[in-house]
Amino acid sequence: MKKVLLVDDDVDFCEATGLLLESKGYEVVLAYDGKEGLEKVRTEKPDLVILDVMMPEMNGYDVCVVLKADPKLKKIPVILLTGVGQDMFRTHYTQHMGLMTEADDYIAKPVETQELVERVEDWLGGNS
Amino acid sequence: MLIKPSTNVLVVENDITIMQRCRELLLQEGHGVRMAESVEEALDIIQKQPGDVDIILLSLELPGWGGMSLINIIQKSRHEVLIVTMSTNCGEEAIEAIHAGAYDCIRKSFTKDRFWIKMNRAIDAFRLNRQVRILRRQRQATLREPCREENLLAIFNSFADALVITDWKTDIVLFNENAASLFGLTEKKSIGHPVSEWIESDELLSFIMRAIESDSSLAPLMAGEEPVVKVQEKVLRVHVDPVKNGTGSVIGAVSLFHDVTKVSAMDKLRADFLSMVSHELKAPLSALLMQVSVIHDGLAGDLTAKQTSLLGKAKEKTKGMITLVNDILDYRRIEEGKSIQKIESLDLTEILPRTVELMLLSAEEKGVNIEFEIEEDIPMFSGDSGGMQALFVNLISNAIKYTPNGGNVRVTLNKAGKDIEIKVADTGIGIPPEDIDRVFERFYRIKTEQTRRVTGSGLGLSIVKGILDAHNGSVRVESEVGKGTTFIVSLPVS
Structure with a gap:
């Protein structure tokens, strides 16, 4: 079973999204801030990290930069959850930031369940 | 000899002897004299010929406090008349009369000298008052006369x-x-x-x-x-x-x-508040949407058809609220777009292709082909790098949005005299002539059959305008319905 680490400071969002991913057959590990997220990447060794951008203290970009600078961890794909809508200006900004932080993918919030599942499947090659 | 201008005196007195003495004295000095034996008679004269009475010489010993009531009437009617009273003792009643507006009191046992001492002072006072009134009127008149330079x-x-x-x-x-x-x-x-x-x-x-x-x-x-x-x-x-x-x-x-210092401070406060509120709203709304979606998808247990339908609507409502919050944030961002964050020397020939690259994916999804052409020797441009990128992103994403499948978007960068010119030309649906002047307005979106399915807040081009204003640049639009639209941006070098 593939393991997904979801890092988001909103407990309710984590719970619901966790449910969604579990229903698709993934093992889900939750972390509620950037630091906890980094720790769990090291201890849990997930197959994929979904990282919220807007978090207090250590935001998603910072976490991503640290992950991608670590030769042991850089291969784990990271999807950024950008807390922005469809506006091109902002999407562009997050894309830009994402490229700079070497994130592998990004999904704009509010997240469509279908889109999330598809992207996760893209990276993990289906549930197994 | 100096001829003093005469004054018109109305003597109000029921004692004939005193009335006659006053009359004689006044006539000797060339003043006009009228006489009344009662208050009624006096009022009649004043009302009929208001200009004919300058000073009233008024007995305070008329029957039934008549003298006092006349003073009050005159004061109220604002006649420009000076009242000098006469009484036997000039006692309490005289003081009361002066309080009520009379000028002075003469004892009825007056000698010629005493009469004139008091009367001359009263006449001077009257003339002075008149002078003041005339000057005041003149001053008001000059104010109404606006052609005076002063x-x-x-x-x-x-x-x-x-x-x-x-x-x-x-x-x-x-x-x-x-x-x-x-x-x-x-x-x-x-x-x-x-x-x-x-x-x-x-x-x-x-x-x-x-x-x-x-x-x-x-x-x-x-x-x-x-x-x-x-x-x-x-x-x-x-x-x-x-x-x-x-x-x-x-x-x-x-x-x-x-x-507008205060107003703009309030504006900023409001904008900050909006920004704070919408950020605070977004996280719970995102969570809410996910929760509803998960239940809606049946991941938290089986649903009845009714439950599915209701939750489907709840999901759409939640999405609507998120869109609204995003629009509020956009509104804030336009204001920010107007202010340049940092001016630096920019190589647009490097920024433009990078931006186009970012748009390739959405163009591909839409089935729109993007091509760009960059002239050589484009000078460096001093501007805000974020602003320039946002400018390109907005123009190009608009072009993609309004160009149907199989269409073409062509971006060119060239020199035009002293300016750098950027053209974004599409083969899209075009802008009707009546809308062309309004496309830069906030929240303005052209509503036709073809644009109904295109999403957006109507803010993109006003952001473009804001950025160009901040850089002293300009933008113009050429468009033909059904053929396509070209946005031409000019940025001044130096």
Whole structure:
């Protein structure tokens, strides 16, 4: 079973999204801030990290930069959850930031369940 | 010998002897005399010929406090008449009369000298009062006469707003006191000097130029926007109008600077508040949407058809609220777009391809082909890198949005005289001529059958306009319905 680490400071969002991913057959590990997220990447060794951008203290970009600078961890794909809508200006900004932080993918919030599942499947090659 | 102008005296007295004595004395000195034996008779004379009575010589010993009531009537009716009372003792009743408005009291046992001492003083007082009244009227009259230069200047200086008037060369010709203290203008140093030496604002200067060159068709164009000038700690909104002479030709411009410091502080507060609220709303709304979606998808247990339908609607409502919150944030962002964060030397030939690259994916999804062409030797441009990127992103994403599957978007970067010119041309649905002037307005979206399915907040092009304003650039649109649209941006080099 593939393991997904979801890092988001909103407990309710984590719970619901966790449910969604579990229903698709993934093992889900939750972390509620950037630091906890980094720790769990090291201890849990997930197959994929979904990282919220807007978090207090250590935001998603910072976490991503640290992950991608670590030769042991850089291969784990990271999807950024950008807390922005469809506006091109902002999407562009997050894309830009994402490229700079070497994130592998990004999904704009509010997240469509279908889109999330598809992207996760893209990276993990289906549930197994 | 100096001939004193005579006064008209009305003697109100029921004692015939005293009345006659007064009459004789007054006539001897050439004054006009009228006589009344009662208050009623006196009022009758005053009302019929108000100009014929200057001074009333009034007995306080008329039957039934008649004298006092006459004083009160005269005071109330604001007749410009001076009242001198007469009584046997000039006691309490005389003091009361003076309180009520009478000028003085003469004892009825007067000698000729005593009578004239008091009467002459009363006549002087009357003349003085009349003089004051005349002067006061004259002063009011001159105020109403606006062609007096002094008055105009006084009115001009009484404006709480600062006013600066410039001639057709944009040299300062006149300013008021508020403008002087605000901009440090002095008669000697500023008059005849270009306004730009004193008020540093290219935006203001361009408005003044436009006012000078104005024909009436430009007026509605200028009505909506007013330049903002910052001086010391103050934020001033400027209204510029052309000054026309008698024959209607423009001879200069008047700029009115209105202090909006408080208003703009409030604006910022409101914007910060909006921004804070919408950020705070977004996280829970995202969570809510996910929760509803998960239940809706049946991941938290099986649902009845009714439950599915209701939750489906709840999901759409939640999405609607998220869109609204996003629009509020966009609104804030336009204001931010107007302010340049950082000016640096930019290589647009490097920024443009990078931006186009970012748009390739969405173009591909839409089935729209993007191509770009960059001329050689494009000079460096001083501007805000984030702003420039946002500019390209907005224009190109718009072109993709409004171009149907199989269409083409062509981006070119070239030099045009002293400017750098960026063209974004699409083979899209085009803009109807009646909408073309409005596409830069906030929240303006063209509503046709073809645009209904295109999402957006209607803010993209106003962000473009904001960024270009901040960089002294300009944009124009050429479009033909069904054929396509071209946005042409000019950015000044240096």
